[in-house]
Amino acid sequence: MSEQKLAAEVRTEFGKGFARRARMAGQIPAVIYGHGAEPIHITLPAKATTLAVRTANALLSLDINGDGHLALVKDIQRDPIKQIIEHIDLLTVRQGEKVTVDVPVHLVGELAPGNAYNQEMTVISLEAEATHLPTAIEVDIEGRSAGQHIHASDLVLPQGSVLLADADALVVNISEATEVSAEEASEEATAQASEAAAE
Secondary structure: OOOEEEEEEEOOOOHHHHHHHHHHOOEEEEEEEEOOEEEEEEEEEHHHHHHHOOOOOOEEEEEEOOEEEEEEEEEEEEOOOOOOEEEEEEEEOOOOOEEEEEEEEEEEOOOOOOEEEEEOOOEEEEEEEHHHOOOOEEEEOOOOOOOOOEEHHHOOOOOOOEEOOOOOOEEEEEEEOOOOOHHHHHHHHHHHHHHHHHO
């Protein structure tokens, strides 16, 4: 994943009042921490940042008063109603450094006819290089049938990534599709009741 370049400004004001003013001015308050250094409080351009953090574990290349900082998005606080970003926590990382991340699991392909799946894990914990973090792990379910379960150990990980989740953890459970869905069963029962009433 390529890093997103953003210009950041150091901030000296804090609190809800400042955060509100910053957001009105098109800025997002953020804090960078890690490697035992003092946290750096910054503001980021709202529009560019919102685009940059759409993928999981986004890596940001920040220009802070001419100094370059590589940082990984660790937490995003959003307004529960408007869903706008209110604050971002960033973790300082170095080139080649290994970090622990939760990566989304995406299913691709179609099961063999007459089968159904239940995705037991939507994210998987990995250790990977901070500058080469996968945006998702794809699991191919093409043509699979009942009993062909997929465990964490079956996942194809990007080079340099190490699985941290339990290798035996069930990721996708594949079973035979039930012949009649609950909705169909309900409709059938209603139809039978109507026929009985008509007689």
